[in-house]
Structures are given as structure tokens and as C-alpha cells.
Amino acid sequence: MPNFQHIYQVLQTELASVAGVSIMRLILAAILGGAIGLDRELKRRPAGLRTNLFICVGSAMFTLLSDALAVEHIGDHTRIAAQIIPGIGFIGAGSLIHAQGGLVIGLTTAATIFVVASIGMAVGGGLYLTALFATLLVLLCLLLLGKTEQQFGLKLLTYSYEAIGPSLEDITAEVNRLLEPIHAIMENVQSAATKQHVRVQFELAARQKEHERFARDLQTSSVLQDAVSLGPVYPE
Numbered sequence: 001m002p003n004f005q006h007i008y009q010v011l012q013t014e015l016a017s018v019a020g021v022s023i024m025r026l027i028l029a030a031i032l033g034g035a036i037g038l039d040r041e042l043k044r045r046p047a048g049l050r051t052n053l054f055i056c057v058g059s060a061m062f063t064l065l066s067d068a069l070a071v072e073h074i075g076d077h078t079r080i081a082a083q084i085i086p087g088i089g090f091i092g093a094g095s096l097i098h099a100q101g102g103l104v105i106g107l108t109t110a111a112t113i114f115v116v117a118s119i120g121m122a123v124g125g126g127l128y129l130t131a132l133f134a135t136l137l138v139l140l141c142l143l144l145l146g147k148t149e150q151q152f153g154l155k156l157l158t159y160s161y162e163a164i165g166p167s168l169e170d171i172t173a174e175v176n177r178l179l180e181p182i183h184a185i186m187e188n189v190q191s192a193a194t195k196q197h198v199r200v201q202f203e204l205a206a207r208q209k210e211h212e213r214f215a216r217d218l219q220t221s222s223v224l225q226d227a228v229s230l231g232p233v234y235p236e
Contacts, residue, residue, distance in 0.1 A: 022064050029060035029123040032135040033116050039142055040112065046095055047109045055091070055113055056120035059084050063124025081121060088117040112138070151208075158187075158205045160230040161215075164197050165223060171200045174223040182210045197225055203233055 033056020034049060041048035066080035092110035115138055122131035149155040165171040168191050175186060186202040193199075204214065211229075218227035 022068075025060055025064065025123050025126070026057055028128065028131070029056045029120045032056060032119055032123065032131055035135055036112065036116055036119075036138055036142075039139055040109070043146075045109055046106060047113055052112070052116045055088070056116050056123070059088075059117040059120025060124035061120075063121045067125075081124075084117055084121060088114055112142075155207070156205050157208060157211060158203055158233040159211050160201060160203050160233050161218065162199060162201045162228050162230055163218065163224050164199050164226040166197060166225070168193075168198050168200065170223055171198060174221055175200075175202070175218075178214060178217045178221065179204070182206060182214065184210070184214075201230070 030053055034053040036056075037047070037049035037052030040052060062084050063081045066082075069080065092113045095109045095113065096106040115134070119131045119134050119138075122128075122134065163171050163175060165174065171191075172186075172189075179185060184204055184206050186204065189200065189202040191198055191200045204211070206214065215229050218224060221227065
């Protein structure tokens with residue numbers, strides 16, 4: 001029966017070799033995945049800090065296990081790691097949302113999850129510089145491309161609005177009149193009547209400049225008693 005001294009020596013040897021390297025790789029994977037996840041969390045995206053961190057650490061862990069178990073049991077070094085890709089595809093598919101009008105939401109989130117998994121695999125495989133460069137590249141793209149799309153109006157954004165007026169018919173007619181110049185229509189319209197007025201909430205898919213123009217027209221309308229933008233509906 002092994003004594004305490006023997007157990008201590010075994011643990012010390014393991015920590016100084018394989019386990020020490022594995023722990024360092026898992027910590028690095030947590031840092032890189034967390035950096036991307038923090039960016040997504042600050043932008044209030046569906047897959048935020050914890051999701052991306054866990055995916056990166058999990059991918060690194062499976063890559064480490066794939067190599068370690070193959071050495072111990074004489075098997076294929078890539079067998080476990082190869083299953084990460086279909087597994088991440090399943091998670092990415094779960095982040096997609098089919099909205100009204102056939103609109104698919106969440107493609108950027110799914111793609112980010114896929115890339116974060118590859119970063120975790122790179123860290124688990126010891127490709128530290130590759131993983132670091134990929135992380136910086138992803139963060140740069142998320143920062144710059146999003147602003148570029150908004151600045152040049154390359155992407156349709158769905159915003160929610162609320163308009164208050166004397167009747168549903170008057171509100172609908174006025175909003176449709178304001179939407180006519182940008183060739184857009186109201187979607188997902190909901191109304192609620194009170195003794196004093198009628199509140200109508202609706203969604204609008206348009207480009208950033210068109211939203212800005214529409215919001216100004218709502219504020220200056222003589223028919224509507226009040227109108228406000230409730231913000232983006234499907235941020236991506």
C-alpha cells in the first residue's frame with residue numbers, strides 16, 4: 001500500500017510536468033475565450049462572457065484529453081478533438097433564431113462560438129501564438145466591422161417603437177405616412193387603449209440612417225401625442 005510520501009512524490013512529479021502544462025493551457029484558454037466573451041457581453045449578445053469562456057476552455061480540455069489518452073492507451077491522437085467541431089455546430093445551431101419574415105438572427109453569435117472553439121483547440125495543442133493572434137483578430141473584427149456596417153448602412157437593423165395618439169386608425173395612418181419615403185412597413189404591431197389615448201408598439205427593419213430619420217419624423221408629428229424608440233429588437 002503506497003504511503004503518503006510516495007503519493008506526494010507522484011503528485012509533485014505530475015504537477016511539474018504534464019499537469020503543469022495542462023493547467024497553464026487551460027488558464028490561457030480561459031483568458032482568450034473570456035476576452036472575446038467580454039466583448040459580446042458588453043454588447044448584450046446572447047452568447048456572452050461565460051459561454052465563450054467555457055467553450056474555449058472545454059475545447060482546450062478535449063484537445064488535451066485527446067492527446068493524453070491516446071498516449072496512455074495507444075490510440076488516435078485526434079479522435080476526441082475531432083468531435084469538437086460537430087459538437088460546436090450543435091451549440092451554434094441552438095443560437096440561431098428564426099424571426100418574422102424568414103429573418104435568421106444569431107449568425108454572428110454562432111460564427112463567434114465556432115471560432116472561439118478553434119482558439120481553445122489551438123491552445124490545447126500548444127499553438128499559443130496562433131491562438132493569441134486569432135483572438136486579437138476576432139476582437140478587431142467585432143469592433144471595427146460592426147461600426148463600419150452601421151456607419152455605411154450595410155445592414156438592416158430592427159428597432160421597436162411606441163407611438164401614442166387619439167386612435168389606432170390615426171396612429172396607423174400617420175406612421176405609414178412617415179414610413180412611405182423609406183419604403184418600409186410596420187411589423188409585429190400591438191395596441192393598447194386607455195381612456196385618454198391609444199398606445200401602439202411596432203417593429204421596423206431599416207438601416208441606421210433610416211431609423212434616425214424616422215425617429216425625428218415621429219418626434220415632430222402633429223398627429224401623435226408622443227413617440228419613442230424602444231431600442232434594438234435583435235442585436236447581432
